[in-house]
Amino acid sequence: MTATIAPKTGTPLPAEGADTPPGIPDRWPARLWLMLITLCVVLFLDGLDGSMVGVALPSIGAELGMTTSSLQWIVSGFVLGYGGLLLLGGRTADLIGRRKVFIIALAVFAVASLLGGLVDSGPLLIATRFIKGVSAAFTAPTGLSIITTTFPEGKARNRALSLYTVFGASGYSFGLIVGGLLTDVGWRWTFLLPVPVALLTLVGAVLLIPKDKPAAEGGHDILGALFSTLGMLLLVYTVVTAPEVGWGSPRTIGSFAGVAALFTAFVITELKVKHPLIRLSILKKGSLLRANFAFIALMGSYMTFQFMVSLYLQDSLHWSSLELALSLFPAGLLVAVSAPFAGNLIDRFGTPKLVIGGLLALTIGYVLFLRLDTNPSYFAFILPSVLLLGVGFALGFPAINVQATNGIHDDEQGLAAGLVQTAGQVGIALILAINTAIIATDIEHPTPEQTLDAFKPGLYFVTAVALVGLLITLTGLVKRKHGRHEARS
Numbered sequence: 001m002t003a004t005i006a007p008k009t010g011t012p013l014p015a016e017g018a019d020t021p022p023g024i025p026d027r028w029p030a031r032l033w034l035m036l037i038t039l040c041v042v043l044f045l046d047g048l049d050g051s052m053v054g055v056a057l058p059s060i061g062a063e064l065g066m067t068t069s070s071l072q073w074i075v076s077g078f079v080l081g082y083g084g085l086l087l088l089g090g091r092t093a094d095l096i097g098r099r100k101v102f103i104i105a106l107a108v109f110a111v112a113s114l115l116g117g118l119v120d121s122g123p124l125l126i127a128t129r130f131i132k133g134v135s136a137a138f139t140a141p142t143g144l145s146i147i148t149t150t151f152p153e154g155k156a157r158n159r160a161l162s163l164y165t166v167f168g169a170s171g172y173s174f175g176l177i178v179g180g181l182l183t184d185v186g187w188r189w190t191f192l193l194p195v196p197v198a199l200l201t202l203v204g205a206v207l208l209i210p211k212d213k214p215a216a217e218g219g220h221d222i223l224g225a226l227f228s229t230l231g232m233l234l235l236v237y238t239v240v241t242a243p244e245v246g247w248g249s250p251r252t253i254g255s256f257a258g259v260a261a262l263f264t265a266f267v268i269t270e271l272k273v274k275h276p277l278i279r280l281s282i283l284k285k286g287s288l289l290r291a292n293f294a295f296i297a298l299m300g301s302y303m304t305f306q307f308m309v310s311l312y313l314q315d316s317l318h319w320s321s322l323e324l325a326l327s328l329f330p331a332g333l334l335v336a337v338s339a340p341f342a343g344n345l346i347d348r349f350g351t352p353k354l355v356i357g358g359l360l361a362l363t364i365g366y367v368l369f370l371r372l373d374t375n376p377s378y379f380a381f382i383l384p385s386v387l388l389l390g391v392g393f394a395l396g397f398p399a400i401n402v403q404a405t406n407g408i409h410d411d412e413q414g415l416a417a418g419l420v421q422t423a424g425q426v427g428i429a430l431i432l433a434i435n436t437a438i439i440a441t442d443i444e445h446p447t448p449e450q451t452l453d454a455f456k457p458g459l460y461f462v463t464a465v466a467l468v469g470l471l472i473t474l475t476g477l478v479k480r481k482h483g484r485h486e487a488r489s
Helices: 030-064 068-096 098-116 122-150 155-185 188-192 194-208 222-245 250-272 280-284 286-316 321-349 351-369 378-405 410-439 448-488
Strands: none
Touching (some): 030 068, 030 321, 068 122, 068 222, 098 122, 122 155, 122 410, 222 250, 280 286, 280 410, 286 410, 286 448, 321 351, 321 378, 351 378, 410 448
């Protein structure tokens, strides 16, 4: 059977019988729009949940009697479940059906949100956050793979992913403001608010997401699934706990040795089994690898930067949670306003140039923030960096996701989506953990000047992370130009 060509895009479509529709018209039907919005709302919920909970942490700690180290696990518990199972989540969607996995995971998210708003124990609250991370590990790559298998490469997919980015950025930005307002009423509302939205979205998913066929083969690699899941869980757990127990402690070294052993066993298993969970040759695709490294730099540097800024502005300069939210809001607003045009930018310039532009904007934004003092003018010192970070996300986030899934066969779209999302979450955990060790201070009640001095090396570190991501992405552009030059000669 031969592949057909998508109308207006010139993009090859899968042969007859594949999951992807036989073409996407320029004017999308209402049902297709509603399905895309349903997927986008789930990403919106992920962003909303993360930013609202971050703002509510001090209130949670005061009511439940949680220490600073235990409060960290409200964030880290989510990252552990999310980053630890993303690879399994993406591949599971390929193997047993994307619709089924998405609906089940979304239902789990709604239940865990409800429980989180009702518990009266710190450990139980952390457990609900871990469960929500696990559910997101299945909804995030599955939702992305539903989009990439529904919309063919080219204008249709770029347009869909641009809208997807709008919802993600809007959820995070909206969550900052709503979290600041709801925390004044009661922190439990930051957990309960997503519940009705998730339930309505669940109904939409059942009605709108079309049934798909699971992969014909590849579902028999139980050992591969076990080794990869345990390896990712142990890696994220080790990185998150290393600053507390010490990077050179026997526990940390032993954990990293365990991670190496589990991933070695995973690689050996994938090379030997008839139907591997992950086709390792997919990692030879240069554009996919560069997208993963770029996502590590993008997500890891920004979330670490926000962590430091939140601590400094609230704890040292005594800004309120709402003031902090409003100060960061322009970045998300800029992404939300500009992201609808990302598809056209990708069509015109290609993903590598946009990723380079995004990481360059991030790097400059971090450098400008190094001017910060203990009595900063918001418009002179903070707003320029915030706007550049918004530009970085607006350019980089959709371009990275498009680049990671371009050229990947439909039955491995979930795997590619899981890989890039895993890179982002592991990047957050790793870079935040290293940065926490860098900025640690033994001073019990540091002055704003002492806190700023302690944070400056951390700011240099996140700047270096963004710069390394930029340089790695530049190598791909250089290779492409070199290849074109050789082809002409």
